[in-house]
Amino acid sequence: MENATALRTASLLHDCARKLTRSLDRQLAPLEVTAQQAALLINLANGATSPKRLAVALGTDTAGTTRLIDRLEAKNLLRRHRGTTDRRAVVLELTDTGRRLTPSLVPAFGATAADLFGTLADADIRQMGDLLARALTNAEPPHTDGSANG
Template sequence: MNSSAPTPPRSDAPRFYDGSEYVKDNSVGFLMKVALAVLVRNLEHQLQALELTGTQWHPLLHVHLGCDTVAACAREMQTDAGAMTRMLDRLEAKGLLVRERSSSDRRVVNLALSPRGAEVAAQIPHMLSEVLNEHLRGFSPEEFKQLLDLLRRFIANGEALGEANKAGPGPHLMVQERDPEQNDDSNPS
């Protein structure tokens, strides 16, 4: 068997979709993409109050949460270093971020929030939580926990398929079991 050929479906895998009857409006992938697009639109609208665009709040939050190099932020945000550098240029121009070359390795650029950047970044998780809570309006605590569990299982199945197909590295996601009572919903993507 060719190593680049897709792995055939397991015989015990459920068959929820049939290619001859595929309807995009019932596609889990399509619905997740639409859900993410609506969430991002609402987040961006809310974060305009901090004078941040959609491409600015995300890296600012990652630096706030501990990403201290350009490379680490690029990995965390699943983007390339060049795109990350352009995003960070804008944050630095706004006075929210400070970059400094490492004294021990000139290839490494260290990141830190300016005092103003720290103040702005500290507000982001609260605004994200408000928008996420609005999207979850009407969900019971049990449904919220179930949604998280189902998404984690969906991701784990996809990771297993990627490994079986030797698909190469995908996005590095920190998917862990969490207690929904901790209300850890600060990272939408």
């Protein structure tokens, strides 16, 4: 692999991610949520109710997820409570306001993706998705099972 090609592609990928986030934030501004807050609400509506699961889904750490939860709780879009079977566990749920808002968040993601991919053919978009999935797999640290080899 040519280093200059890899660096150019990584830079373009980073630029696309920033553009995607900025565009989403602009589209979601009238709803008074950011792209990351909207993603958390959508994942919560789809059944991920623990902060740890949401952190994984959003690709953030627990401290970042806690800040998002604090902001969304202050906006009365979600609430947290202790688990019924494990009092140490924190369980999140949408408030009525959050439940009403969440369906209007999803179209912003679709519109932003449509803008980003614009004139690309579906086959090109699919191939790009497949290549990015492989790249993400490459970027994951190797999983070890705890046993020593050698």
